[in-house]
Amino acid sequence: xxxxxxxxxHKITKxxxxxxxxxxxxxxxxxxxxxxxxxxxGPEFLTYFQNEAQLEKSRLLSDRFSAERPKGSFSxxxxxxxxxxxxxxxxxxxxxxxxxxxxGPGTRLTVL
Amino acid sequence: GENVEQHPSTLSVxxxxxxxxxxxYSDSASNYFPWYKQELGKRPQLIIDIRSNxxxxxxxxxxxxxxxxxxxxxxxxxxxxxEDSAVYFCASRATxxxxxxxxxxxxxxx
Numbered sequence: 001x002x003x004x005x006x007x008x009x010h011k012i013t014k015x016x017x018x019x020x021x022x023x024x025x026x027x028x029x030x031x032x033x034x035x036x037x038x039x040x041x042g043p044e045f046l047t048y049f050q051n052e053a054q055l056e057k058s059r060l061l062s063d064r065f066s067a068e069r070p071k072g073s074f075s076x077x078x079x080x081x082x083x084x085x086x087x088x089x090x091x092x093x094x095x096x097x098x099x100x101x102x103x104g105p106g107t108r109l110t111v112l
Numbered sequence: 113g114e115n116v117e118q119h120p121s122t123l124s125v126x127x128x129x130x131x132x133x134x135x136x137y138s139d140s141a142s143n144y145f146p147w148y149k150q151e152l153g154k155r156p157q158l159i160i161d162i163r164s165n166x167x168x169x170x171x172x173x174x175x176x177x178x179x180x181x182x183x184x185x186x187x188x189x190x191x192x193x194x195e196d197s198a199v200y201f202c203a204s205r206a207t208x209x210x211x212x213x214x215x216x217x218x219x220x221x222x
Contacts, residue, residue: 004155031208033208033209033210035210040214040215041215042116042118042201042203042214043201043212044212045209045211048208055208056207056208056209091155091156098144098205100146100161101210102158103148103157105154106155
């Protein structure tokens with residue numbers, strides 16, 4: 001499968017724990033995006049990278065969230081001290097420049 | 113900030129009927145408008161998109177129209193089939209990120 005992949009697909013954690021998600025974009029894509037989707041809503045933009053540079057962050061991204069793309073390939077999204085309000089589907093997408101964004105299957109986070 | 117409104121939130125049609133979903137965007141700098149289909153538990157998948165220099169685009173049973181003056185764009189599905197049942201999201205892009213509507217749940221009954 002040469003599409004966008006994400007790991008894990010599901011994560012259940014207790015409030016206050018830290019979690020980390022991984023996204024592997026389509027190999028030739030230089031842009032990588034993170035979105036969050038809650039039930040009944042459309043995806044909401046969190047942040048995006050061009051190669052290894054993080055170029056934009058949403059106000060939704062509190063200080064507890066951090067994202068990296070160290071070598072311009074895969075990316076990680078870490079949430080520290082998780083809260084119940086962080087429960088959502090975290091989607092990753094990639095594109096070549098401003099072309100079409102292709103989404104991964106998402107990581108569903110449940111914070112108990 | 114950018115905002116996209118999408119209507120209706122749910123749409124039920126009989127197989128073979130047409131379905132229309134409408135979106136309105138706020139940022140006049142928006143220049144790209146994709147539509148994604150999301151089946152339950154699956155990733156959003158692009159079904160059609162339109163850029164601001166085009167008023168209409170068609171791909172088999174799916175068409176999208178854009179009215180830049182009114183900041184409206186619409187998805188038209190003809191000859192609907194049960195496998196068209198899903199949630200459809202419109203989106204707009206002015207800078208780098210996509211701003212999504214709240215989705216339309218389309219149910220096509222046999």
